[in-house]
Amino acid sequence: MTDSLDAEKLSQKVWLSDVRSTCKTVEFLDGKYKSRIQDLALQIIKMAETCEVKEAQLMGEWSGERYARFDEFEFAKDNVFNSWLGGHPEYVNGGWSLKxxxxxxxxxxxxGERVIVSDYFAVHKGAGRLVMISTDGKSVSVYEKLNNKSEWFAVGAVVLACAFVLRFCIVLI
Known part of the structure; x- marks a missing residue:
C-alpha cells in the first residue's frame, strides 16, 4: 500500500472520528458533509492538475470492485471501449479518450439510439488499481486490472460448455 493511500485513509478516519461523530444535529452533519465533499473535490482537482495517468496504464481489461459503474471493461487499442455485465457484453465498440x-x-x-458520454476524473493508484470519479462528484468506482483476460475467456468457455452440453458440471480452477 502506498504512503499517499495510507495518508488518505488516515485523513478519512480522523475526519470520521473528530468531525462527523461530534455532530449533534442533522443540519450540522449536513453542513460538515458538504464541506468534506468540497475538500475532497479540491483534492481531486489538484490531482487532475498534475495528471500522472498515462494511456498505456489504462490499456487492458479491468474488473470493478464494490458499486463500480462497470462490472468489467477494457480500454482497447484505437481507443475502443468494451464492457461486460454479469459476464455478457454490455457495451461493444464504444470509445474512450484521456484528456x-x-x-x-x-x-x-x-x-439503442442513445449516445451516452460519461466523464470521469481518472486516478491511477499504483500497479493495477484505477479510481474513476464522475466529474459531477456523484459516483466513485474502483477497478483492478486483470492480468490475463484470455484466462477468463477460457474459464468462461469451459463453464458454457458445461452448461449447454452437460447441463451440470463442476469446474475446479
Missing part, C-alpha cells in the same frame, strides 16, 4: 490537461477520461457508448 491529460484535466486528467479526465471520457467514455462514449451507444445504447
Amino acid at each position: 491529460k490537461s484535466s486528467c479526465t477520461l471520457a467514455i462514449k457508448v451507444v445504447q
Whole structure:
C-alpha cells in the first residue's frame, strides 16, 4: 500500500472520528458533509492538475470492485471501449479518450439510439488499481486490472460448455 493511500485513509478516519461523530444535529452533519465533499473535490482537482495517468496504464481489461459503474471493461487499442455485465457484453465498440490537461477520461457508448458520454476524473493508484470519479462528484468506482483476460475467456468457455452440453458440471480452477 502506498504512503499517499495510507495518508488518505488516515485523513478519512480522523475526519470520521473528530468531525462527523461530534455532530449533534442533522443540519450540522449536513453542513460538515458538504464541506468534506468540497475538500475532497479540491483534492481531486489538484490531482487532475498534475495528471500522472498515462494511456498505456489504462490499456487492458479491468474488473470493478464494490458499486463500480462497470462490472468489467477494457480500454482497447484505437481507443475502443468494451464492457461486460454479469459476464455478457454490455457495451461493444464504444470509445474512450484521456484528456491529460484535466486528467479526465471520457467514455462514449451507444445504447439503442442513445449516445451516452460519461466523464470521469481518472486516478491511477499504483500497479493495477484505477479510481474513476464522475466529474459531477456523484459516483466513485474502483477497478483492478486483470492480468490475463484470455484466462477468463477460457474459464468462461469451459463453464458454457458445461452448461449447454452437460447441463451440470463442476469446474475446479
